[in-house]
Structure formats: C-alpha cells, structure tokens
Amino acid sequence: MTANSLELNPVATIQSPFKSRFGIPRQSGLVPDAIGWIEPHAPWHRAEAWAGIEQYTHLWLIWQVHDRPHQPVSSVRPPRLGGNARLGVFATRSPARPNPLGLSLVRLLAMEHQAGQVRIRVGGLDLLDGTPIIDIKPHIAFTDCPPNSHSGFAQNEPERLRVDWSMLPHDEALRLNDHQRLVITQTLSLDPRPAFHDDPERVYGCPLFEFDVQFRVENGTLFVLGLNPFP
Structure with a gap:
C-alpha cells in the first residue's frame, strides 16, 4: 500500500441464484428470497473469524465489480429515471x-460449521454468482438507519409488474420447485428490461438458477413463456 494505491484481497466468494448481470436486482433486499452462501477464503474460513456474528440479523457486504471492464465515468443515466x-x-x-x-x-440466515470451517447463508441478494467479497461488516440499526433520512430519486421502492405464469407449458412448470418459482416471480416483477425497451412482442431471457427464463411484457403484466437450460 502506498499513498496513492491500495491492494485489496477478497475474503470470500458469493454463491447466488443470479447467473448473469441481466435481471439482478438493482438494490439488495428487493428480492428477499434470493438466498445464497458466503464461502470464506482461507484463512478467513476458520470459525474464530466469525465468532459472535450470529448476534446480528443483517450484514453489509463490500464486493468487487468483477464482471465488466473497469471504465469509471463521472456521470451516469440511472435506470430508475428512465435512462x-x-x-x-x-x-x-x-x-x-x-x-x-x-x-x-x-x-443473515444461518451459519454452517464443518470441520472447523464456516460458511454463511444470507438472503436478499443482489449479487452475481461468483462475486468476490472484499469485506463483511455487521449492520448496526441505531447508526445505520438514521431517522428523517432522504434518498433522493430513490426514496420509494420501485413499482412492480404483475407476473403471469399461465403461458408457461405445464411440463416446463414442473421443473421448478416452489422456492425457485418465488424467486423468479420476485425478480421478474422488478422489470429487468432496459429502461428504454417497451416492445410488447419482444421476448427476453433472464438467467436464474439453472434456467434461462423467457418472458415478454405487455400492459403492465409480465408473461413467463418458457424455461430454457442455462448456460
């Protein structure tokens, strides 16, 4: 480390149902049943590094944006503002x-201990599968939730689409378990399409779990059309 540079090493990797950037919630907590595992790296996989963490209900994850070239910009077009x-x-x-x-x-949902090593089950994910975790800190309610705070253009939760499964063939629907169907519904209700796309005939694919979920949107309703294998 120097005055002008800093080297950071991941302490863990996340296992997540989100297999592609497309469809990942734009904030954590929007898909509460998106559950995954924090897999700590050595030497942080030892139980002593996690002693006491079970006292907390939530964790802050600091993670690396690893799935795209690093191209910093000074201004952006937030999807929430229509692009x-x-x-x-x-x-x-x-x-x-x-x-x-x-x-x-x-x-924080659960801790799993095996042979002196730990992994952590968490929910409300908005992370791509395989994302490197740089650091983990406990959420402290009295300081992390200030009263009378304001969140600019993102003050309220985004509106959701109605998700209709009636067009999905029955044999394909049988491939889903209840939890997968719930996570897919929660994810697609957030409308993963780019902000400027509004063609009711266009079919999109959203990779979730082992499926590429095919869908289209018309008049505020998202229709699930098919489940292709992914990848």
Missing part, C-alpha cells in the same frame, strides 16, 4: 465507479 436524466456517479449506486466496489445489505 434519460444524468446524475453524478457519486449521487448513484452505479457500478461504473472510480473504484470497482459495491455495497449490499443482506439478511
């Missing part, structure tokens, strides 16, 4: 940052 208005990068949570780091708040 039309520009804001400074520091007024958004865009991944196109000066340093390729992201921040997510997840629910």
Whole structure:
C-alpha cells in the first residue's frame, strides 16, 4: 500500500441464484428470497473469524465489480429515471465507479460449521454468482438507519409488474420447485428490461438458477413463456 494505491484481497466468494448481470436486482433486499452462501477464503474460513456474528440479523457486504471492464465515468443515466436524466456517479449506486466496489445489505440466515470451517447463508441478494467479497461488516440499526433520512430519486421502492405464469407449458412448470418459482416471480416483477425497451412482442431471457427464463411484457403484466437450460 502506498499513498496513492491500495491492494485489496477478497475474503470470500458469493454463491447466488443470479447467473448473469441481466435481471439482478438493482438494490439488495428487493428480492428477499434470493438466498445464497458466503464461502470464506482461507484463512478467513476458520470459525474464530466469525465468532459472535450470529448476534446480528443483517450484514453489509463490500464486493468487487468483477464482471465488466473497469471504465469509471463521472456521470451516469440511472435506470430508475428512465435512462434519460444524468446524475453524478457519486449521487448513484452505479457500478461504473472510480473504484470497482459495491455495497449490499443482506439478511443473515444461518451459519454452517464443518470441520472447523464456516460458511454463511444470507438472503436478499443482489449479487452475481461468483462475486468476490472484499469485506463483511455487521449492520448496526441505531447508526445505520438514521431517522428523517432522504434518498433522493430513490426514496420509494420501485413499482412492480404483475407476473403471469399461465403461458408457461405445464411440463416446463414442473421443473421448478416452489422456492425457485418465488424467486423468479420476485425478480421478474422488478422489470429487468432496459429502461428504454417497451416492445410488447419482444421476448427476453433472464438467467436464474439453472434456467434461462423467457418472458415478454405487455400492459403492465409480465408473461413467463418458457424455461430454457442455462448456460
């Protein structure tokens, strides 16, 4: 480390149902049943590094934006604003940052201990499968949830689409378990399409679990059309 540079090494990797950038929620917690595992790297996989963490309900994950070239910009077009208005990068949570780091708040669901090693089950993910985790910190409610805070253009949760499964062939529907169907519904209700796309005939594919979920959107309803193998 020097005055002008800093080397960071991942402490863990995330296992997530999101297999592609397309469809990943734009914030953590929007898909509460998106559950995965934090897989710590040596030497942080030892139980002593995690002693006491079970006292907390939520964790902050600091992670590396690893799935795209690092191309920082000074302003971006937030999808929440329809892709039309520009804001400074520091007024958004865009991944196109000066340093390729992201921040997510997840629910701590369980700790698994085996042969003196630990892995951590978490929910509310918004991370790509395989994302490197740089650091993990406990959420502290009295300081992390300030009263009378304001969140700019993202003050309220985004509106959701109605998700209709009636067009999915029955034999394909049988390939889903209840949890997968719930996560897919929660994810697709957030409308993963690019902000400027509104063609009711266009079919999109959203990789989730081992499926490429085919869908289209018309008049505020998202129709699930098929489940292709992924990858």
